[in-house]
Amino acid sequence: MNGAHISLVSLGVADIERSVRFYEALGWVRSGTGDESVAFLQGGNIALGLIGRAALAEDANVDDSAAGFSAVTLAVNLPSEADVDEHFQKALAAGAAGRKPPQKVFWGGYSGYFADPDGHLWEVAHNPFFPLDDTGAIRLPGETE
Amino acid sequence: MNGAHISLVSLGVADIERSVRFYEALGWVRSGTGDESVAFLQGGNIALGLIGRAALAEDANVDDSAAGFSAVTLAVNLPSEADVDEHFQKALAAGAAGRKPPQKVFWGGYSGYFADPDGHLWEVAHNPFFPLDDTGAIRLPGETE
Numbered sequence: 001m002n003g004a005h006i007s008l009v010s011l012g013v014a015d016i017e018r019s020v021r022f023y024e025a026l027g028w029v030r031s032g033t034g035d036e037s038v039a040f041l042q043g044g045n046i047a048l049g050l051i052g053r054a055a056l057a058e059d060a061n062v063d064d065s066a067a068g069f070s071a072v073t074l075a076v077n078l079p080s081e082a083d084v085d086e087h088f089q090k091a092l093a094a095g096a097a098g099r100k101p102p103q104k105v106f107w108g109g110y111s112g113y114f115a116d117p118d119g120h121l122w123e124v125a126h127n128p129f130f131p132l133d134d135t136g137a138i139r140l141p142g143e144t145e
Numbered sequence: 146m147n148g149a150h151i152s153l154v155s156l157g158v159a160d161i162e163r164s165v166r167f168y169e170a171l172g173w174v175r176s177g178t179g180d181e182s183v184a185f186l187q188g189g190n191i192a193l194g195l196i197g198r199a200a201l202a203e204d205a206n207v208d209d210s211a212a213g214f215s216a217v218t219l220a221v222n223l224p225s226e227a228d229v230d231e232h233f234q235k236a237l238a239a240g241a242a243g244r245k246p247p248q249k250v251f252w253g254g255y256s257g258y259f260a261d262p263d264g265h266l267w268e269v270a271h272n273p274f275f276p277l278d279d280t281g282a283i284r285l286p287g288e289t290e
Contacts, residue, residue: 005189
């Protein structure tokens with residue numbers, strides 16, 4: 001295995017249990033590993049870590065400076081526009097804030113954005129040009145090298 | 146497929162080609178899809194999107210407010226401490242800024258952090274408690290439900 005992969009995405013949050021409930025409502029499955037300071041959930045090929053924001057900053061040895069636009073978005077690609085609508089509604093019902101209702105977008109797909117309880121941005125998209133396997137993993141077309 | 150997965154992680158960057166070179170040096174493979182405004186790279190089961198920071202904010206319909214601590218980290222888990230050291234050094238050689246040299250950490254693993262050219266934080270870790278498959282995907286132990 002080389003290092004070109006992502007095993008785990010960690011999100012700094014204000015209330016771990018609130019965030020666990022949110023992600024469980026979206027289908028993520030909590031693992032028995034973890035403790036009161038961190039929760040881990042599995043979804044497809046990815047583990048999601050939920051940890052206090054200050055603790056995450058400390059772990060990474062960076063300042064917990066005021067949040068701005070994180071310039072990171074996490075995308076859930078789904079097989080159809082109807083699947084996108086359904087997942088987006090499920091997120092709103094679980095307490096997400098809508099940022100962009102699912103809509104046809106300039107690149108030929110269908111996409112919306114919501115923010116989780118801490119403002120972390122998720123895109124929910126159907127991209128007819130990106131094939132998905134049955135775990136939701138994209139296999140990019142036309143690798144150039 | 147339910148919506149509990151991550152297909153694509155998008156990072157807002159200042160210079161797409163600089164970032165492509167950085168991630169190629171770490172083993173990510175650029176796809177022929179994309180154009181001058183966005184690049185896509187494959188790594189394991191994940192696609193990485195590199196897009197201008199302002200364009201990403203506009204796509205998500207949020208303000209491109211000043212960057213602080215993003216409260217998002219992306220982790221590369223590897224099979225051994227030696228693999229962690231090697232990948233960390235490769236990142237530094239490619240232009241990453243070291244944030245925390247790989248070291249034994251309180252939870253019983255071995256972990257370091259670097260920042261990519263735009264400050265996005267990557268953890269490189271060996272976690273003896275999290276089994277990895279051959280794509281680098283974690284299979285969390287002891288799912289509770």
